[in-house]
Structures are given as C-alpha cells and as structure tokens.
Amino acid sequence: MSDTSLTISQSIADEDFLERPSFWRRFSSQTVPMIAMIFLVILILTAILAPWIAPKDPLEQDLLEVFLGPSWEHLLGTDNYGRDVFSRIIFGSRVTVQAGLQAVCFAIILGVPLGLIAGYVGGRTDKIIMWINDIFFILPALLIALTAIAVMGPGLTYAMAAVGFGMATRYIRLTRGVVLVEREKTYVESAKVTGIQTPIILFRHILPNIFSPLVVQTSLLFGIVILVEAALSFVGAGAPVGQPSWGRMLSESRYWISQQPFLVIPPGLAITFTVLALNLFGDGLRDVMGRKITATDIKVQKQKRSRSDAAELPDEINEKSGGSGADSILSIRGLEVKFPSISGEFTVLDNINLGIRKGETLGLIGESGSGKSMTAWAVMNLVPFPGKITNGTVRLEGRNLNELTRKQMRSIRGNKIAMVFQDPLSALDPVMTIGRQICKPLKIHKNMTKRQARERAVELLNLVRVPEPHRRLDEYPHQFSGGMAQRAVIARALACNPDVLIADEPTTALDVSIQGQVLELMQDIQEKLGMAMLFITHNLGVAADVCHRGAVMYAGQIVETGKIDDLIENPKHPYTAALLMAMPENVQKINRLADIKGQVPLPWAWPQGCRFHPRCEYATDQCTKDNIELREIAPNHTVRCVRSTENILGERL
Amino acid sequence: MIRLILTRLISSVGIFIALSILIFLLMYLVPGSVAVIILDDAATPENIAKLEAELGLDDPLPTQYARWIVNVSKGDFGTSFLNGRPVRDDIIEKFPVTLWLLIGALVIAVVFGLSVGILASLKPGSLLDRSSVLLVTLGISIPNFWLAVLLSMLFAVKLGWLPVFGYTPITEDPILWFKSMLLPWFSLGIVSSTLIARQMRGAMIEVLNTDYVRAARASGIPEHWVVISNGIKNAMIPVITVIGFQVPVIIGGSLIIELVFATPGLGSLTIQSVLDQDLPIVQAVLMVMASLVILTNLVIDISYGWLNPKMRVL
Amino acid sequence: MKKKLGMSLLTGVVVLAMLFAMAGPAMAAKDTLRVGWSVPARKWNPHLNTAVMLLGHLEPVYEGLVGEGPKGELLPRLATKWEQTKDSITFTLRDDVVFHDGTKFDANAVKANIADVQSGRYPPNAKKLIAISSVEVIDATHIRFHLNRPAPSLLYTLQRFAGLMVSPAALKSNSVDKVPVGTGPWKLDPKRTISGTKYVYTLNKEYWDPSVQGVAEIEINVLSVEQQFNGFASGELEVAGLHSAFVPRAKAAGYKILSPEGPHEALHIYDRTGKIVPELADPRIRRALSYAIDRKAFARVVLQGNSIPSTQRYLPGSQWHSEEIEDLSYNLKKAKELMAEAGVKGFTFDTYSQDAFFDMMNEPIAGMLKKIGVTMNIKSIPIGQLFVAASSGKYAASIMPLIERHPYDFYQAKLAPDAFMNPFKYEDKEIDALAKKAARMDEKSAAPLWTEMSRLAAERGYLIHIGSVHFAIMVSKRAKNVKGRSFSPYNIFFRGVTVE
C-alpha cells in the first residue's frame, strides 16, 4: 500500500527515461516492504527450524504451571495445559506455512500451465478454459474449503487442495494475460520463424516474464490462504486437536479469557502480522514493477491515454521581461513555484516574467518538462498538489490574481481565462455529455438557465464548425473524433467570452491532417473575438504560424524571448536553435537527424550555471559557474546565454 | 444495452448450469458411500445396501442429475441426512437472515469504503490519507472472526449496548432486529469497506489527476461539484466491479461471523452441516450462494454498462 | 468545496454511529426458561438418537414409562407401577394422558413404540431392547414385556431414548420427523423454532401434572461456550451446561454451579490383538499407559476438581467396586520401566475427537502419554460418528464414555467377543465365563462375579480408566429449583424449574 498517491517522486520514478536501477535496488529502497520481506524470511526460517528454535516442546504439558503470564522462562506465558505459548506460536508457523504452500503450489501447478495453454493456443481452448475459470471465480475460497471438508471429512489436506484448486483461476488469468502480451511481441514471432518449437518458446520467453507478477500474486494469495486456514481451524474443521495452529489457538484462547486474557493476543497477532507482511510485500513488489501487469489490470479497462504534460510533471520557465508592461492584459511578474519533497523544497518555476496584450498571441515554447504547462497552471492558480506559488504575481487587467479569494478566483477561471488542452479526449469527461460540459460554465458564470445555456452551446458549436450541433450536444466524448472533440473543447473554453485563452499544445494529439484546420480555426476565432492567447507548444514551426511573439523555456526558466520571426530567423540561444533544427521541415532540409541529445533535467537535478550546459555544444567553463541573467540584446529580444553576443549560431542554418 | 444484458444473461445461465453439475457431483466424491454418512451410528451393511437402493444410487449419473436438477428447480433439495427434515425448509427459514446480513454489510462497506476512499484521495499524502492507508492494510490482514470476537466483547459484553448473540426476526420487533444485526454487519462490513476504500482512493486519485478534472477546475467549476460529478462518477466505474467482488467476500465472511454471533443464517447452517457432513444442505447452500453471486455479477455488469457510456451503445 | 463534501460524509458516519449507540440492553422475558446448549437437535424421533447431548431437546416433549431421578433412580412416570420377574415386566399405565396431537396414551401406544424401536432402523437402540421378545397388551392400562434373557438394566434403559413414548399416529405418518409429538409438559412451537439455532417450547395445557410446569416457555439456544458466558453476562440465559474447565470462570462471575455426577470415561484399547498397533498387544505396555496417566492432576487442573479419578469402572460405594484391584494409578517411573521391559522406546497410534469437549479430554491425556514416548494423534471426525469410529476398526484406541451402568451392559457393549465396541473381536475366555455365569444368577449373588470381571478388564488394560468426569451446569440467580442430571453431561430436569 505504499502507493502514497502521485507524490512527485513516485510518478517520476515511473518514467522510463530515468535510468532504471536494478529491480532489487528499487525494491530494497522501500522501507516498509523490506521490513515485510525480512519478517517473511524470518517466518519461513522459523517454520523450518522450529524444533531448534523453540525453547520447549510445543506439546509438553505441565499441569502445575497453567495460565502463567509472560516471563523469561515462558516468553508468552503458558496455556491451559501449561504448554509454552511461545513454542506453540513457533511451531504454529509450520502449520501456516505448510497449509499456505500446499494450496499455493497446487494452484500454481494447475493454473500456470493452463494459463499458458489458454493464452498461447487461444481460440476455443482459451474460451473453454476461461469459461471454467469463471465458474470457480464465483465461490469464496472459504466455502470451497468447507465443501471439501463436507465431502472428505475434517482436516487440512483436502481443504487446502480445494482452496488451491479454486485459486488456480487467479493464476490462469494472470498467466494468460502475460502470454497474450508476450505472444504479440516480435521476439516470440521471430523465434517461431527460426524454427524453435512451441513449448520451448513458451518456457524460454514467457516464463521469465511472468515471474515477478507471479510472486506478487502468490504473496497476496498466500495471505488469503492463511486466513482460510485460520478460519477452518477456528471452527474446528482444520488443524487437528493438539497440533499447535494459530487458528486453533485463537479459537481455544477464547475459552480462557477470564483466566488468562493474554492468550487471545499472540495467535491473533501472529495471523495478522503474517497476512499484513504478505500484503505489504506483495504491494511493494507491485509498486516496483510499476503496476504493469497484474491480473486485475488486464481485465479492468482504464481510460489510459497519453498523459498531458501537466500530469507528467513540473514544467517551468523564467524570464525577465516578456514584453511591454503596462498595456498587457495578462502580466506575470517574478513567478516562482516550488514543490516540497523529503529532502526539502525544489523550484519548478524560477522567476518567470511574461506579458500578453489584448489581441496578441504569445507562444510559450519548450520541450516537455521545461515548465510550460506549469506556467499555465500557475496562471490559473491551479498548481497541482502539493506544489505552491511561492513568489511573484499574476495580474489580469491589473488585478493581482494571487490575492483573490478562492471564490473570486473561481469566477475568473473559465470566465476571464479559459484553457484548451493537448488531448481533447482526455480533457472531456467520458461519462458526461458534451452539452453538459459546455453548459456548466455558462450556468455558473453567466447565471444562464438550462435553455439559454443550451442555445449558447449550439451557437458555440456552430462557431467552432461542428456540424449538427443539436444532436452532438447529447453525445458522449467517445462518439467524437479527435478533431471534433478539440473543437468542442475550444467551444467550452470560449463559452464565456474569455479575455485570455491558454492553449496547451492544442494540436499535438491530433491527426496531422486535422492539425492545420484546428490551428486555422483558433487563429480565426482569436482575430474575431480579439482576446489574448497564451499558446503553449514544443514546435517552433507551429508557433511561427500562430503567434506574434514567443518565449522559449528551459528547465523552469525563460531562455529567450522576442518576436516570433526574430526567434526563427535569428535565434540567439543554442536551445532555441536546437529546437529549430528539430522541426520536421528542417530535419528534412538539412538532411540529418538533428535531435537534441538528452532530456530536460528534472527540477532537483538542475545544473549549476547555465541549465542547458550539459547539452549545449557551445558550452564553455564560464557557462557552468554563475547563474546567467536574461539580457536584452536587441529591442524586444532577450537571451539567457553568456555567449549570446558572439554570433556562435550564425552559420548553422 | 439490450445486447449486453442478453449476452451476460446467457453466460450467467451457462455458468450456473456448469456449477450445478459440480455441486451435484459432490455426493459422489464422498469416499465410500453417502449411505454411511446418512445412517451414522446405524450403518450396518444391510442398512447401507437398502438405503443405496432407496436413494436410487444405482441409476446412471445423467439420470440422477436430471432428477436432481428438476427437483432443485422446484425448490426441492432433498432431505437432511441428519434429521430427515426437508432441506428447503431450512433454506427458506435461513436465507432471509443471510440476505439481510449481506445487504447491511454491503451498505456499511460501501458507505464507509467510499467515504474513507474519497476523503483520503482529496489530499493524498496527508495525515488522513496515510492513516486511512494504514487502516485499510490492517483491515485486509485482520481475521474477521477475531475482529468479531473483539467487537462483541466490547459492545455487547462490556458496554451492554447490543445483544451478544441471536436474532430477532424483523417481523417480531424491528428495533431488536436492527440491534441484533449491527455487530454482524460491522464485523463483515469493515473488512469489505477497507477493500472498497483502497480501490476508491486509487481510482479517485487517478481520476482527479486527469485532464478532464483539471479542465473542469480550469472552467471555474466549484471543487465539490468537480469531485462529485467528475471525480466520483468516473472513479465509480472501476470501483463498482470491486463492490461486486465484495458479495462473495461477505458471503465467505458470513460463514464464520454467523457462527460467532449465533446468527441463524445460511452461514451457521453451512458450518454445522459441514461438520456433520450433511451433504444435501451443503449442496443447497452452495446453489443458493452461487446463484446470489452470479446474480450480483449480472447486476454489476449491467450497471457497469449503465455507468459507462461507452458500454451503453453496444 | 472539499470541506463541504467532507462534512456531508462525516455526517453520515455520525448518524450511523448514533444508530449504533441508540441500541440499549436487551430485555429479559419472564416465565421463560432460556437454556444454552452446545449442539442442535437431530432427529425428533427419540428412538433414533443415543447421544446424551441430544437428550435436552427431547426432554420437554417426551416421557417414558419410567422416570429418572437426579441420581438416576427409577420414578413412576407414565407407568404408575411395575413388577419385574425373571422373564417379564408388567406395567400399570396412567389413564389420564393424551399426546400433543390428541391421541390417547394407552397400552397399544406403548406396543407401537416398542415395535418402532425394535424395527432395527436404528440398531444402537434396537440392541438395547433385544431382551424384549414380545409385548403383550393386557388391557388399556396394563402391558407386559416378555423377556428372553436376563435384563438387569432394562428399566434404566427405558428412562431415555428407547423408552420415550411417541404418539403412534405421528409414528405412522412419519410426521415425527418434522415435529416431536410426545406427552410431555411442553410442546415444540415449530413456528418460532429456528432449527439448528433456537428451539422454543410452549406450555402443554392438557398436561396431567400441572405442578411440574414451573415455566410457561422453554427456549433452547444452540451456543458456543463464549456465547453462553456472554449470554449470562447480558442476562439472556438462565441455564447452560458447562465443561468443568470453565467452572472458575463461572464462579468468578458469581453464577451458581451444579455438578451432578458425570459419565465415566476411559481410554478404550480396541486393538488388544496388536493388529494395527503391535505394541498394544503387550499387556505390559497397556499397563504402562495406565501408569502414565496422572488422573489426579487431570482432575484437579483440567477439570477443576470436578471429577472423581478412578482406575476401575465402579467407584467406592458401588456394589461392584473392587477393593483388591492392583494399584494402576500414576507412577511415571513404573510406566517407563514397563516400557523398557517390553523393549519399546515409543510408538504412535491414532485416535479421534469430534468437538471442543472431546478435545479437552484427549489433549491433556495425549500430553501425559507423550512423557513415556507414546504419541496419540488426535484426528477430527464429523460430529455424531463417535460410535461408528469406535467400532470401525480404524482406531486402535480412543477415550469414550461408558454410558452402560450395569456390568452386564458393560460386558455386552465393550468386552464380549461380538460386542459393538470390540471391533477386533478380541476374546478373553475368563471374562466371558464370568459374565455368562453372573448373568444367570440373581443380582446379589452375581455381584462378586461382576466385580471380578470389571477388575480383570482394568488390570489387563482393556480399558484404561480415567474416572468419573463431572460436567457443570451454570445457573443464573433468576432460575430456581434447577436440578442436574447424573451421567448426562449438561442435562437438567426441566420439571419444576421456575424463573424469578
């Protein structure tokens, strides 16, 4: 259970670009699962070595010393026959481990091969196996165990076999899921081509892949089996009389509550701790595997699409003067956003200064992770928890948004400032009709009635050129194509005639053929309505089409600002130049792969000096020393680079 | 939607038939002969032979199955090995108790599970969240019968607020009925509520991190409306399945919990019949419980379709 | 707002908590005797039961010709008097008795009942009446049982299961399978009864002796030990049977305790031939087992003194008690010596247990045998199969009660070569001769022979006696005139009991 939510560190650990430490290193860095694992190892050793560890024979009774409390001689006291409770708990682990092993081994031996067959052969065999599987999924494990006892008579052996039989279903699902994934992978295919026989493919390629999920599943099921064993022994249908079993000890201890209430505690705790350890261990293991393949994940459909930048993490920026001050409708001054972490706070946005005039489009340009989206959220005062705006102001028509109450701020959002997102389908609630989603802001901000809001919604859909608006208002997002959905999102953003529209990569997730249309639409509307637009993109080319001015961001700072034409024709920062070269058109033109090597560093790993220097071809010693200021090198053109005046980039393009 | 219901219905019926065959066969898995169990202390070879013929154990299996399933569909599960009472009487008498137990426990599980899950998800990493995570993990690991014993020691014996055991039919005295059900409800509900809370918390955190929730916030929609209308409604889609899974979990739990509180439902009947090897009762209980689970699965599948517009168009 | 939502959820929790708290203590009804019992009723036809634990559910409803006193003595009941000769018993019956279904009780009803037992549907009871060769109806109120063999304990047998009278109409229609129909002071209320859990008995207004009907209703609740204590604590029970081990707990809580004389328990050695456990064929080893059992410690600690340890079948004071018997009591040194003498280091055998109370007998004894290297594995068997298990030949030995009180019955059940509980058909010619001879003599002159027989059985280690194990009955302050019943764990007499 250590998935303590999307805390920053964890969601970052999920990212593939981080160099992954070994499985074991990742696991051992988690404290709780490690403790759980150590507990389990001790438990297993105890079960094996019980006769050597236990201070007394668990059956040795001494009727002269009954119901003794804990002492040095009897660590957990003695029971109603004067037997040493500590020794009985130690020997009890044998029953527990043995019963668990019986059931789980039986389940694995039965379930894994069947799952392999179902997944690999597919077709009818698969259907039949999965159908039989469904049947056993119906009955609770305890009921299956009890049924076995009803048929075969009391005792654990048959009951545990029956539980294993029932639990085989989980392994069938699990194995089948893994096989289905692996089967599609090319290496299995290529193995086929090279003539390796089917069973060998299965074992060589698939078994190693299911090992980890198998361990997770097993540790969780082991917990269930132990509870079933305890329950059976509790009702007297499980472990035989006299045999030290935790369930039996718990059941019997109830009789002696008045003589020695302590007797209830050791077996109850032993069961609880063991099951707890198994659960924590399993959860920890699953977390380490990035919750990739578990039985439930394969079945439960999730609407997992590409995540927007914002969900990913801090973007950021900084800047000195993004443009003229006074006449800006939206002006950002000295904005700073920080996130707390175990090792103190870290900065995500560092002294951002921007301004947008009415009717102007400002491009905010950078790779993912540079802080663009975070800037947008900070403008909305919606920095994701637990981040905080720690400095600076955001002014809308001169009003400082940071000083507004929550209610006042809410009346700005969606009303004065509206947003359009990267992936329209994930920006629309899948269980709500398009109509409701467009109408809701109208009702809130403009106090419209249902009818009025709907009329306005039709108007808006017409504006964004969605055909048959009446019908489409009653449809759900999944019935919309990407392009149409983005139009709907734009319509929602425009609903209240905002003064500022923030568009966060509005075309990135769309088909290339539609991108142009949507961009054109946005430009049209902006001209028609005369609002200010903050246009976030990683693509300088797109920015060039849409924006008047641009600000390039890198690692939480603004590194270059200027008229968009200046940025494109005469970039002064090596990062801007690199972005320019990464544009598809340019890649073709210069006929070489011009990827920028490496990634934007993460906020806690920002290097000293110029944050771009590890990736910069032109870096000098000076670049690594002090913080570099944003300097105005020409009217309306600022750059954050020590070498900005040296025409180092001149001959590049 | 209708197609969805129909396909689910057909597969449910198929599963039910297959399960009924397995349950029928239990009688033949007994080592030796069921006649020995029936006759108990009266098991002389002559008596055994006589009884086997009487029971029609010599007929071919399919004939016997056909006979059995026809009887079962009429509600006739045969007679108890032990006291010769028609099993149907026992089931009719005890099923409502277990059904109420299930409903109450489910209500508690859902109310507490969803509340805790939602509250925890609103501030991930906060004290409330971390303590709920701890509680949830503990809840999954504590044997429910231990919990039941501790609860009854506290509320019934120490504090005397509630009856210690037994059951008053709702028709006799609704208040006493309510009181007699509270402890079993909680003992069963708490464990399930932790499972639901855990799932709900995860789902909510995921949903509250989606773009459409950000988008809703960015549209100036009040937070409580966002949480309820976007958050809970979306998070419920995966959680509804987990709530469905609680039906077999609670039924499994009721087997022991009923015994602890002497609640006269199918659970205590099952344990007693298992210890007595009274197979006709065990068979009947299995059939009833399986039907209950199959039925809820069906309802869950359909409500899943109802909650999720994507399924609705099918 | 998050706060608002949180508040509304919290409110829900608070409301539930209040509902929880609202529930007050449960009320006790007057005039109802509420009894805690550990097992549910089985068959309502008394002729199909033998386990004393099942007597309680039948007791309010059924009566026999002969009644039972607190010490097991014979009392007139449906028969006002009787006369036993060598080959017959003649009863004079009451003429004012009616069954719950309106059928008149008379000699023909008695005849139908004896026929039902003797039909052989249930051999354990049929065997008990094997001495009755025929039943002669003299007139409506007189009946004679003709006997074909000595039957010194037949009248005692008639006090319980095989002798209880069921309405002949109900026997005929088999309706007794569903509802018991007897002549007793109370009748079962099938509507309020929840089978397996709670049995409700209401007043039989037609009863012939209203003076014994102290309570209007009897409620038998099937409960675990824990629930019984809890029930007492919350005032929901008046009487409950208890294992002696729980006596201190009951005393600490201030309840009244009755401990009528319990059944006699012994470790029965079935495999005297050594067929499945060869060591047991050696008499020295069987005696070693006897020396290994610390009966006094068992009685004092496990049974809280509620027991009379004994190494022979009959206790002092009984006409069959032996004074000459060798010392077979606890002597660990001697036990080890005997084992060494027999050249055996240790061995293992299987035995069985069916519930917590048998566990409490088996577990401590197993612990004692362990000290001389003998391992007694206790297997669980389904409830109700004790006698099946004993006679199955699968078990070499087991601890069982000796419910037969007369030495003749004792011989017939345990020692005779064809005895039900002699699955290995072991034959001891000396004991056979003694029993056969004694059976033909009158009670008084037979006594020394019976004493001799039971002494030999103990000394030769066929039965390792443990003693008389008393059970306790816990009685609340509200219940008056409660009397325990000898040799029947947990049972009380419902007649005459009053509440408050």
Ligand code: SF4
């Ligand atoms: S400061 Fe140095 S490292 Fe940074 S961009 Fe300029 S040249 Fe490159």
